Amino acid sequence: MKRGFLNRAKAKKALSSTTRVVHNTPIDDYPRGTKFSYGKVADAGPPEGYTEHQTFTKEMNAERLDHPEGRLLYTTIPAQYSNSSYDDEPIGWSECLITGSVKRQIYETPEFGRAPPQSDRVSFRIRPTPDMGLGMFATCSLKMGDLILSERPLIVTPVVARPDVQIPRSFTHEQIRQVILFEWEKNLEICVDRMFPENRKAFYTLANAHTEDGSGPIMGRIRTNGYGVIEKLYDKELAHLAVCDKLSYINHSCRPNVTQDFDVASFSFQLRASRDIKPDEQLFYSYCEVDSSATDRKRQLARYGFECICASCSGDTANSDYIRMNVDALISQNKIECEAWTRKPRHLRDDSVLRSSLDLLSDVENEGLHSSDSYPILVRSISEIYTQLGDMEDAKSYLHRQEAWKTAFKA
Ligand SMILES: [Zn+2]
Incomplete structure (x- = not known):
């Protein structure tokens, strides 16, 4: 231990x-x-x-x-x-x-x-x-x-x-x-x-x-x-x-x-x-x-005398490294795309922004990056997309997740 x-x-x-x-x-x-x-x-x-x-x-x-x-x-x-x-x-x-x-x-x-x-x-x-x-x-x-x-x-x-x-x-x-x-x-x-x-x-x-x-x-x-x-x-x-x-x-x-x-x-x-x-x-x-x-984390963990075997440290770490080191930039870029989407006339909106936002959230959560200060921005964006699409139940659920994040990290 x-x-x-x-x-x-x-x-x-x-x-x-x-x-x-x-x-x-x-x-x-x-x-x-x-x-x-x-x-x-x-x-x-x-x-x-x-x-x-x-x-x-x-x-x-x-x-x-x-x-x-x-x-x-x-x-x-x-x-x-x-x-x-x-x-x-x-x-x-x-x-x-x-x-x-x-x-x-x-x-x-x-x-x-x-x-x-x-x-x-x-x-x-x-x-x-x-x-x-x-x-x-x-x-x-x-x-x-x-x-x-x-x-x-x-x-x-x-x-x-x-x-x-x-x-x-x-x-x-x-x-x-x-x-x-x-x-x-x-x-x-x-x-x-x-x-x-x-x-x-x-x-x-x-x-x-x-x-x-x-x-x-x-x-x-x-x-x-x-x-x-x-x-x-x-x-x-x-x-x-x-x-x-x-x-x-x-x-x-x-x-x-x-x-x-x-x-x-x-x-x-x-x-x-x-x-x-x-x-x-x-x-x-x-x-x-x-x-x-992964290389940096390995160096930071050396003092504890163990090597981490989590999924982000084993195997091909390139994709994991990319998400971890760019999480803020990726979420910030996503926010810009979401805002551009909401400005479009309704008949020109497809669900590509929703899909890419959910994919990004899935990547961020898979990597365990919930502590990122950008995490609530991403769930807020998703909530707003659902609102625009008239899906109030999902909109509320992601808004709720933003509140839960505040309790977890800003208590
Ligand atoms: Zn690890």
Whole structure:
């Protein structure tokens, strides 16, 4: 099982390391932005001659919002008190390692603290797959936009490892990397230790694809299972990752059928159907950019240590690549043709525009490109053609699909 978080171009920030710069030490002495290794590394743990440090704030008062801006602190969201129970927070709490300014940003979000939306039925289950370890499956029919699950993350941490360390100038690049990984793991351990036992158990049950690259067991699980909340929690250059329990069991496909969004106000992810789904279908999320070529997607997925075997990645990929890389242009061209058609006198209109629009929709949907911002434009065009043809039932059905798309992708 491999989990992804980089499904949007602007979210493309690999886990990298930065160090806090010690006073009077030139920045160039530190490997800012150094990418961590994948695969196997020889040395793990801190190098000889390194003295440990530990200086982050352990928050005692959950309501405090006046922490220094760039200072990382451990906090629980929503606030947890000695008498807190799951009756107060049925979907639990998130342990967070965030800066003072991100905490303020969260608490100042309009409607922060609202209850997450809940589905009125259980529509999924997690069970073994023949070839992908565990996976999540639909247990009933789902329509595009249907809410499958609201889930609060187990843990939220920065995308970059940023331990507060002072590293001897004599250390090599490799030794600095070892120190950063070692110290960061200790920071993460504090987060995990703060979890309720059920959450801690769920966290350690998650897959870890980074067992030989120097990542500790916690960082490895975060790298394997983290979803980016990059556009939602952001502090200067410090973006964040969130790891959930159930969402971590969704496998990858370049033809996804679910979409997720993080809602800061309820501090939870919503998982929704991105197209209609049949009972017992496996739910898939795309770990890569769906509008890129098969070669590009393969490169993006390499970090997860598997090769995608979806229909768009196997066999002759030329047609699939063409549709994916030109989806916006194709839909835009289609819209122009539809508009020209509606301007024609009625007796000159044939059904060729309807047929070409439906063919294009079929191609787009086959490739699983429902997340494209152009998708609603295409279904709207089809609805308008049906209206012009006097077929109000089909017109309404495609209009309804446009609304469902908004629920799925713009919730
Ligand atoms: Zn694929």
